[in-house]
Every structure is written in structure tokens, then in C-alpha cells.
Amino acid sequence: MFEGVTLHQLQCFEAIVREGSFQAAAEKLSRAQPSVSSSVKNLENQLQLTLLDRSGYRVTLTEAGRSFYQRTRLFLQEAKRLGDHAAQLAMGEESELRVVIGDLCPLPETLRLLRSFFDRCPGTGLHLHFEAISGPWERLFEDEADLIFHHINKSDPRLEFVDLVAVEVVPVVAPNFLAFPISKLMTPEQMRDYVQCVIRDTARHSKPADYFLIEGARSWTVSDQLMKRELILQGMGWGHMPRFMIEADLRAGSLIAITGHYFKGGRREVVAARRRDTPHGPVANRLWEFIAEQTAKFAPAVS
Template sequence: MAEFTLHDLQCFDAVLRAGGFQGAATLLHRSHPAVFAAVAKLERQVDLVLLDRSGYRVRPTEAGSSFHRRARQLLRELEGLRVHAAQLSMGQESEIHVVVGDICPRPQVLGMLGRFFAGSPGTRLNLHFEAVGGPWERLFDDQADLILHWIDKGDARVEWIDLCKVPFIPVVAPGFLPEGIEQPITLNQMQALTQCVMRDTAHHSPQRDYFMIEGAPQCLVADQGMKKEIILQGLGWGHLPRFLIEEELRDGRLNSIAGSHMPGRISELVVARRSDRPHGPIANALWEHILREASALRRVLEPRNAKA
């Protein structure tokens, strides 16, 4: 059996991912004939028919599927090695960009960051505060080294460290609800009442709507603190993270209206970064610092959250 090259494997993998030779050529920024020749050469070298070319889209043969699974392992290892080499070649970063999302308990999270950067005086921390889809957009626009927010854990482009669970509870100030509205409160009953909603800070990503009642009057706010104050003053109702309203729920300044029609939600707060990008030594040290402090943060926050 003749030796095949990584280029041959990359072309074969791209054909299967793109569903054809032209798509693979576009992915790899190569010509269609070059990709076709590389895959044909690979088949000759391994003495196997790897692709079924009889249909509109090429498909792997049974042998091709088995061969591709092993090839993907090797290509992933290669990409990991490239990232590792890029990390080793980096000097210490002069600045780190961290995005804090709207579901973060800020005193605890900022304290955790402060303890790290107190020991890294040569690196400037650039803090950004974003809401809803904003943290994700910053991360994928390469404007953030890491984010503290919720994520789509099915996205292979990110890695994460679990920090804590954050229950969101629908609340009102005493006297806000009209007479006659009783539990279980329905969405239709709330439609005529002003709903306080977080403004999505994403600029070009699809806007995300959470808990919003279609057609209801809205009051848009930029952060959870302003949202809490508006609800406390009886100017609207909305969902707030439990850690932010523990005292108000205990002393009666806010009332939960959670029920079968509006159960609230539990979001998972994580720290996340791109897994397909190299990270410098300070960014990696910060990642390890958060990993060490994650359990302590969880202990501080989750005993309260568990009551939601």
C-alpha cells in the first residue's frame, strides 16, 4: 500500500462534509480538479472504493464510512496539535477581553476575576457587559477571550466550565395585578399588563426572545438591575434571576407569580471560550483559575437557588 498524505485525507473529509467535490473545493480554497485528483489518488493508495458517485450527491461506501471515522480522529488530533503549537508560540497577552452576561451574579463573578488579575498586573482586563445574545456574538466575532453566560452546549466550537444554575422567576410588586387575577395566572391574563424585557445587545445575530408575551406592552431595559427597579416600582412585571431578588421575596416587596402557565426557567451559567482558537498563557491561566474557583462559587450560590 502506498503512503497517503494529510492533504489527501483533508480532501476526502471535505467531500463528505460538503456533499460533493465542488463544495469541498470551496471549503478548502482549492480547485475542483485538485480535490477530485486527491481523493482518487487516496482510493488507489488504500486500494478501496471510498465514495459512491452514482447519485446526485456523493456518499461514502461502507468501507468509506469506516475509513472516514478513523481519518476524522487523526484530523482532529492534527488540529489540536496546531492549536497547541500556536499557544506555545504566544507571549503573555497585554490584554484580555471578558464578557459578563446578564444572568451573572456580578459581585461573585467580578470578585473571582479581581483575584486573578491582582496577580497579573502586566495584563489589562477589558470587561464588557452584554445581554441575551450579545455575549455569544462577541465570542464568535473574536471580540472576547471568554464569556460568562449561558451557551448552546451542542456547539462543537466552544468549551465550557459549569459555574451554577440560575433560576428565573416571574415576579410582580404587591398591588400590581388587577383584582380578580388569581393563580394559576395565564399568559392571556398578563397580556394587557406592561412586561419588562431585557434588550438583546446582539447587533447582527438573530434576536432572541425569552418569556415575551406577544402583543403585550413592553418596557425595554439594558440590565437586570434596572429591570428589578422598574418591577419594584410597579411599572411592569417580568422574570428576574432568583439570586437578585432573595431579600425582596422574603420581605414581600416582590411576589412570585410562577405557576403551571408561567413556570419560569433555570439557566446554566458557564464560562465559555472558543475550542477552535489558540489561547495565550494568561488566558489559559485565567481558565485554570476559574476552574479552581468554580466549586466555591457554586457553593455560595446554589443553596439559595435550590429553593426555586
């Protein structure tokens, strides 16, 4: 009875249920709506089952359809994994890997890690990008990066990750930058007239994000953390900085932390992350395993 059923028919059926209509499924699959309808009708005829109830305003599953749909989803997931595995086998050694380093990532340790690996892979080039805020995520999800070093939403099922280091973010000012005494009860209203230095979000297609920004405050944007640190040191603004970048400045008194009740700072867990729903070649997989092996050496260097 199952003979002659095609993968395309199952994909059309699954898309109709997931998208809620024949038209939406056709758009999702980049197919003509009559073609999708015909594929599912042929599927029902071959199975001798009515999978969809078409009598209402919206198409719904029949009882048999609900049971068949659950098995169809599992089958299509396995088919995708099989296709990904075949793609990996066909890839061979990659000529280059695309890696993005985020703005909160400890740069010396990350570059040292990459150098240690790529010294052993002279046939694979490293295409390196530096991105800020949402930029690394955009590169990854638009298939412009094989791997990112950044903080992520760890609950996103599309991603797999290796924990690297927790980065403390501290609000700081230069000495004598403020016209009032520093205290733990300083308010956003007191800071509103002072220039706040922020990192420019490098995402190109999504809405820019900002962190720790005081609404209504004057702000200057910079492209990277090094420039931001220099502006704050020169008394041209204040802002939040990764502690590992300013530890020496804090000890020397050239920067002062203003952490308090309203300015708590924060922590970001920097990870190595990649898509788990796309195939990866042999060099990419070796790099992934290498990073996992080196995590114990990575974190203490910036703690």
C-alpha cells in the same frame, strides 16, 4: 505506498464526503473545484485505491473508501490538535483576555473572581463586555471572547465549561400593579394588557431570542437587569428577574412573586465557558484553572 500523500489531499477527501459533492467541498475549503477534484484523484493514484464512486448523480464512497474515510477523520482530528498545541506554545503570555459577562450572572461575585486573578497578572489586560440573552454566545462563537460567564447548551461539543451557580428566575410585580388579586391560577390572558419588561438581546447577527414573553402583550425593552428591576419597582411593568437580585425586595414587600401554574419562572445554570476547539494561551489556561478552583467559593455567595 503512503509516501507523498499530503494533508491537503486528505482534507479535500474528507470535505467531499462530509459536504456531499466536489463543489460543496471546494466552497467549504475556499478552493477551486478542479483543484479539489485533482487533489483527490492524485490521492487515489498514490494509494492505488478507488475511494469515491463517481458513476452516480452524487459521489459516494467505495467499500475501501468507507474504511479509509474513518481513519482519515481520526488522523485529521489529531493533526488539528497538534496544530492547536503548537499555536499555544507559540503564543507566549497574552497581552489581554476578552471576557463576556452575561445578564444572569451574579455581577459582584464574578468581578471579585476576576479581580483576584488579574491582580496576579499585571501584564495581561482585561477586556470586559456585558451582553444579554444570545450576545455572549455570539461573541464566543465569532471569536470575540476568550471566556464567557453565562448559561449555555451543555451538549454543544464545541464548548467546555465549569459550573458556577444555578440562578432562579422569578416573575414579579410591584404592589398594586395589578387590578385583580394575585393567585397561582393567574393566566397569560389576564396579563396581556399589562406592560411586560424584557431584556434586549444584544446579539448583532443572529435572530433575537426572548424568554417568558407573552405573545401579543405590550412590552418594553431595557438594556440590563438593573434597569429592568427599577422599572418593575416603579410600577412601570412586570417581568422575570433573577432571584439573587430581588431577594431583599421580596422580603421587604416592594416586589411580589407571581409564580403559579402558568408563570412558573425557571432556572438557568450559569457557567464559565470557552471554546474547546480553539487554542488557548498560558494566561487563559491559568484563569480557567483558577475559576475551577474557586467554584466552591462562588456559589454560596448567591444561594
